[in-house]
Amino acid sequence: MKFLSPFLLSISLFSVELPTAAAQNPAPGLTVSAPKGFREVAQLRPRSTKEIKSSTWSIGGETLDRDYTDYQSYRHYLGPLGAKRIRLQGGWSKCEKVKGQYDFAWLDAVIPDAYSRGVSPWVELSYGNPIYPGGGEPKLGGRIPTSEEALTAWDNWVRAMVNRYKNQVTEWEIWNEPDLNKLNTGEEVAVFYIRTAKLVKAIQPNAKLIALGVAGVPATAFMRPFLDHLKKENALDLVDILTYHGYAPNPDTSYPKIEEMRKLVWSYNRSAGRPKITFMQGENGAPSTASAVTIGALRQYDWTELSQAKWDLRRMLADHGRGIATNLFTISDIHYAAGDHMTGVNTKGLLKTNPDKTIERPKLAYKAAQHVFSTFDDQLELLDQAKPTVSQATVSAFQYRQRKNSGSLVTLWSAEARPAETYEPKPTDVTIKGKFDQPVFVDLVSGKVFEIPKNQWKKSGDSYTFTAIPVPDYPVLIADQATLTLIK
Structure with a gap:
C-alpha cells in the first residue's frame, strides 16, 4: 500500500514553521507580579x-x-x-x-x-x-x-x-x-x-x-x-x-x-x-x-x-x-x-x-x-533522593541537576489549594545541597529571570540556604543560571 502521495509529502516536509516570537502573544493584561527587591536579568528562551x-x-x-x-x-x-x-x-x-x-x-x-x-x-x-x-x-x-x-x-x-x-x-x-x-x-x-x-x-x-x-x-x-x-x-x-x-x-x-x-x-x-x-x-x-x-x-x-x-x-x-x-x-x-x-x-x-x-x-x-x-x-536529571528542605509545610519542592555542568535547579510552589487569581507568595526558606555558581529566581508563567539578592542566600560547604524566597501558588525555580537557556 502506498503510504503518502508526493503532494502530501511535499506539504509535510516543507511546511513553514511559525516564528517562535509570533507564538508568544497571549491576551493582554494577564501578568504576574515581579518579586519585590529582585532585579530582572534575563528571560527564558523557548x-x-x-x-x-x-x-x-x-x-x-x-x-x-x-x-x-x-x-x-x-x-x-x-x-x-x-x-x-x-x-x-x-x-x-x-x-x-x-x-x-x-x-x-x-x-x-x-x-x-x-x-x-x-x-x-x-x-x-x-x-x-x-x-x-x-x-x-x-x-x-x-x-x-x-x-x-x-x-x-x-x-x-x-x-x-x-x-x-x-x-x-x-x-x-x-x-x-x-x-x-x-x-x-x-x-x-x-x-x-x-x-x-x-x-x-x-x-x-x-x-x-x-x-x-x-x-x-x-x-x-x-x-x-x-x-x-x-x-x-x-x-x-x-x-x-x-x-x-x-x-x-x-x-x-x-x-x-x-x-x-x-x-x-x-x-x-x-x-x-x-x-x-x-x-x-x-x-x-x-x-x-x-x-x-x-x-x-x-x-x-x-x-x-x-x-x-x-x-x-x-x-x-x-x-x-x-x-x-x-x-x-x-x-x-x-x-x-x-x-x-x-x-x-x-x-x-x-x-x-x-x-x-x-x-x-x-x-x-x-x-x-x-x-x-x-x-x-x-539533560535535566531528577534527584529523587535529594529533597530540598523548606520552611513552609505546604510548599512542594523537587530537585534536579544539569547533566552537562552539574548545576542545580529546584522547583517550588504552594500546593495547599486550587490555583487562585490572586495569591500572596509565601516567604520560604530553602536549603539545598548542590551547585549554584550564579543562583537566579525564575517565574515560569512570565519566563522572567531575576537575580536573588545577596543578602537572601549563603553557602556553607556544598549546602545553600535561600531565605524569604517568595513562593506563589504555581511553580517557580531557584536555579543555577547555567542550567537555563536565556535571552539577556
Missing part, C-alpha cells in the same frame, strides 16, 4: 521541538477523529511549543465510512506532518463504528465493538493503521476511558485489549503498547478484573505503559490515588516476574474560562487564562518531580458536537479558538508550557 533532543513531554491533539479541532490551523504552533510527542486518536469510524473502504487522507495530513516537525505521534486506536451491528459508538464514553462482524472489521482496520503509519508511530494506545461506559467491564475490555495488542505486535514487534486511558483513578473496580484476565491469559507483558486521567481542582491532591493505582498494577506485574509497567499521565489540563462557558472536567469551577496556566504548571511539574511522563491536555480548544458525550467548547486548549476552530491566539498557558518543555528536557 526552544523549538527540533532544538530539544529528548524529553518526556507530550501535548494533546485529541478529537481530530470527530473534527472538533482543526489540525491545519494549529500545526504551526507545535514546533515552537517544544513538546516531543503528540497524542492523536485514530478514528475508525472516520476512516471507514463504507464497509471495507478506508479513507486515510485526513490522517495522512496529520501524522507525517507532526513527525516532520519533530513531534512524535502516539496514536490511540478508537472509537467504535456504527456501520457494523455491534460496532460500538464513535464517541467518548461509547461502547467497544462486540459482534463478530464488527470485531473482524476492527481487526482489519487496526492492521491497516499499523501497516500504514508504523514508520512514524511507535506507540499505540488501545481505547480511551473505557471505564466511562458501565457496559464496558474490565474483563471484557481485557479480552478486547489482548486481541488488539497481538495484532499490533504481529506487524510491529517493537511497538510500545499503551493501556488504557482510564478516566477514573484508581478505578479499582475496573482495573482489577482487567488485570485478572491479563494475568490469566499470561498477557501482562502486552502492557508497556499504563495511562490514566483523573482531574482534581487542586492537582497536588491527585497523587495518593495514583499511588494506589500503581500499587495495584505492580502487584500483578511483580507476581508475574516481569519488570514494572511504566505509568504515564495520559490526559490532564485545566479550562481557561468561567464555569458557564466551558464543558468537560473541572467545569464546576470558574477559571481564567491565568489560573489555567498555574494549574497546568503544577500538574506538569508535580508529575515530573515524581518521574511520571505527562500529556498536557490539550493544544487547541475543543468544539464538541451534539450527540457526543457532551456539547459545547472545552476550553482546556493552550490555543484559543474562533467559532470555526481556527486559532485566535495562544493563551498564557501556551507560553508557560513552552518554559517547562524548554527547561525540563533529558
Whole structure:
C-alpha cells in the first residue's frame, strides 16, 4: 500500500514553521507580579521541538477523529511549543465510512506532518463504528465493538493503521476511558485489549503498547478484573505503559490515588516476574474560562487564562518531580458536537479558538508550557533522593541537576489549594545541597529571570540556604543560571 502521495509529502516536509516570537502573544493584561527587591536579568528562551533532543513531554491533539479541532490551523504552533510527542486518536469510524473502504487522507495530513516537525505521534486506536451491528459508538464514553462482524472489521482496520503509519508511530494506545461506559467491564475490555495488542505486535514487534486511558483513578473496580484476565491469559507483558486521567481542582491532591493505582498494577506485574509497567499521565489540563462557558472536567469551577496556566504548571511539574511522563491536555480548544458525550467548547486548549476552530491566539498557558518543555528536557536529571528542605509545610519542592555542568535547579510552589487569581507568595526558606555558581529566581508563567539578592542566600560547604524566597501558588525555580537557556 502506498503510504503518502508526493503532494502530501511535499506539504509535510516543507511546511513553514511559525516564528517562535509570533507564538508568544497571549491576551493582554494577564501578568504576574515581579518579586519585590529582585532585579530582572534575563528571560527564558523557548526552544523549538527540533532544538530539544529528548524529553518526556507530550501535548494533546485529541478529537481530530470527530473534527472538533482543526489540525491545519494549529500545526504551526507545535514546533515552537517544544513538546516531543503528540497524542492523536485514530478514528475508525472516520476512516471507514463504507464497509471495507478506508479513507486515510485526513490522517495522512496529520501524522507525517507532526513527525516532520519533530513531534512524535502516539496514536490511540478508537472509537467504535456504527456501520457494523455491534460496532460500538464513535464517541467518548461509547461502547467497544462486540459482534463478530464488527470485531473482524476492527481487526482489519487496526492492521491497516499499523501497516500504514508504523514508520512514524511507535506507540499505540488501545481505547480511551473505557471505564466511562458501565457496559464496558474490565474483563471484557481485557479480552478486547489482548486481541488488539497481538495484532499490533504481529506487524510491529517493537511497538510500545499503551493501556488504557482510564478516566477514573484508581478505578479499582475496573482495573482489577482487567488485570485478572491479563494475568490469566499470561498477557501482562502486552502492557508497556499504563495511562490514566483523573482531574482534581487542586492537582497536588491527585497523587495518593495514583499511588494506589500503581500499587495495584505492580502487584500483578511483580507476581508475574516481569519488570514494572511504566505509568504515564495520559490526559490532564485545566479550562481557561468561567464555569458557564466551558464543558468537560473541572467545569464546576470558574477559571481564567491565568489560573489555567498555574494549574497546568503544577500538574506538569508535580508529575515530573515524581518521574511520571505527562500529556498536557490539550493544544487547541475543543468544539464538541451534539450527540457526543457532551456539547459545547472545552476550553482546556493552550490555543484559543474562533467559532470555526481556527486559532485566535495562544493563551498564557501556551507560553508557560513552552518554559517547562524548554527547561525540563533529558539533560535535566531528577534527584529523587535529594529533597530540598523548606520552611513552609505546604510548599512542594523537587530537585534536579544539569547533566552537562552539574548545576542545580529546584522547583517550588504552594500546593495547599486550587490555583487562585490572586495569591500572596509565601516567604520560604530553602536549603539545598548542590551547585549554584550564579543562583537566579525564575517565574515560569512570565519566563522572567531575576537575580536573588545577596543578602537572601549563603553557602556553607556544598549546602545553600535561600531565605524569604517568595513562593506563589504555581511553580517557580531557584536555579543555577547555567542550567537555563536565556535571552539577556
